[in-house]
Amino acid sequence: VPINDRCESDIAGLYAAGDALGSYMAGAIYTQIGSSLAGSAVQGAIAGEAAAHYSKSVSYQIISKAKFRQVREEMFAPLKREAGYSPAWVTQTLQGIMIPNFILYIKNEKLLRGALAYIEELRDHHMEMLTAADYHELRLAHETSNMIISAEMKLRASIMRKESRCSHFRLDFPELDDKNWRAWINISKGSDGSMQLEKQPFDSWPG
Numbered sequence: 001v002p003i004n005d006r007c008e009s010d011i012a013g014l015y016a017a018g019d020a021l022g023s024y025m026a027g028a029i030y031t032q033i034g035s036s037l038a039g040s041a042v043q044g045a046i047a048g049e050a051a052a053h054y055s056k057s058v059s060y061q062i063i064s065k066a067k068f069r070q071v072r073e074e075m076f077a078p079l080k081r082e083a084g085y086s087p088a089w090v091t092q093t094l095q096g097i098m099i100p101n102f103i104l105y106i107k108n109e110k111l112l113r114g115a116l117a118y119i120e121e122l123r124d125h126h127m128e129m130l131t132a133a134d135y136h137e138l139r140l141a142h143e144t145s146n147m148i149i150s151a152e153m154k155l156r157a158s159i160m161r162k163e164s165r166c167s168h169f170r171l172d173f174p175e176l177d178d179k180n181w182r183a184w185i186n187i188s189k190g191s192d193g194s195m196q197l198e199k200q201p202f203d204s205w206p207g
Contacts, residue, residue: 006047007043013058016043017039017042018039018040018043021043078131078132079138081129081131081132083129083131084130085126085129085130087131087137087140087143087144090122090130090144091140091144093122094119097119098154105167106171107170108170108171109159109170109172112155112159115155116155116156120152127145130144152195153187156195157197160197160199161185162181163175163180163181164176182201182202183201184200185199186200
């Protein structure tokens with residue numbers, strides 16, 4: 001989540017700190033061991049103060065009953081499905097795609113695109129068929145959906161970054177490329193629901 005120096009995102013009322021920033025606090029690639037705690041502590045305090053200040057200037061929002069019913073239906077849908085896929089099985093399948101060293105550590109475009117095809121299959125044909133027998137599994141179902149989306153973002157960004165930097169190593173692009181890739185990759189949701197990737201130079205802070 002891109003933020004400014006008050007930890008405010010470009011969505012009013014949404015703040016981010018620590019790992020929620022992705023790599024914004026550590027350069028293009030997130031590899032700094034121990035920085036999670038430091039980032040969440042320092043930026044969390046800044047975000048908390050900014051959020052408290054913001055909350056004084058806004059009024060209580062009431063959503064419509066129709067919107068409430070829609071959100072409730074979406075949230076509890078896995079509990080109502082009689083057939084589908086368990087979150088545990090889909091998560092295990094997802095991990096089998098993402099954890100191998102040729103995806104996680106030593107990357108090349110051919111294998112990344114192969115992994116992406118599998119992730120798109122999970123997204124299109126398994127994510128909407130997740131089931132839950134109880135509220136514990138309901139939480140897992142939503143976590144699994146988020147993991148699938150996160151995996152797609154990781155793979156698409158890895159394909160786009162045609163260089164090697166920190167823990168991101170491309171076998172087909174093994175050298176650091178400061179001329180073209182001193183930049184973050186921002187990912188947003190397009191009007192058609194697809195992921196839109198955009199390069200943003202380091203000297204252009206998102207806030």
